[in-house]
Amino acid sequence: MMACPEVQRRKSGPLARMWHSGLSALCLLALTLYLVVCSPASIAAAALPNWQWPVHPVVIARSFEAPASAYGPGHRGIDLRAPAGSLIYAPMDARVSFAGQVAGRGVLTLVPDTPGSEWAASFDAIETHLRIGELVSAGAPVGVAVPSAHCSCLHLGVRWRGEYVSPLLVLGVIPRAVLLPW
Numbered sequence: 001m002m003a004c005p006e007v008q009r010r011k012s013g014p015l016a017r018m019w020h021s022g023l024s025a026l027c028l029l030a031l032t033l034y035l036v037v038c039s040p041a042s043i044a045a046a047a048l049p050n051w052q053w054p055v056h057p058v059v060i061a062r063s064f065e066a067p068a069s070a071y072g073p074g075h076r077g078i079d080l081r082a083p084a085g086s087l088i089y090a091p092m093d094a095r096v097s098f099a100g101q102v103a104g105r106g107v108l109t110l111v112p113d114t115p116g117s118e119w120a121a122s123f124d125a126i127e128t129h130l131r132i133g134e135l136v137s138a139g140a141p142v143g144v145a146v147p148s149a150h151c152s153c154l155h156l157g158v159r160w161r162g163e164y165v166s167p168l169l170v171l172g173v174i175p176r177a178v179l180l181p182w
């Protein structure tokens, strides 16, 4: 934890008082930056987007399980029930940053079409005709679900500043969702 130097009020004239209050403000600013950048609450401090669900109806087959380390086991996303051929929709106005095969599965990655956005959403497994750089509108179909060895579902991964976070952070309230017991 950072320690702020103690600011003492002296009867030594306006210049010294200004110097001390400036130091105090600087200390407060540094503490605020520390809390915003370093604390786990940094995502909450960022403006959370409000995305649409990519499948309808929403049924969560498996929840997000944060890994203990960068390469540790976990589930870096949520699995949404999506029978083969189910339409998948863009959660936001977006640009395609990746569309192709990864380990034999079709993957599509969208990034918000918003300057400075640090979010990304990946869909796996998906069949899409979109190409890198194409723009899509929120709610527009972007492909269809394809069964994979992972599950008969759509795996949705959401990254913020490159780190996987729970997609529920940006998808908000689950409309009539069912959390399956497995």
Ligand SMILES: [Zn+2]
Pocket: 062, 075, 077, 078, 079, 150, 155, 156
């Ligand atoms: Zn999954």
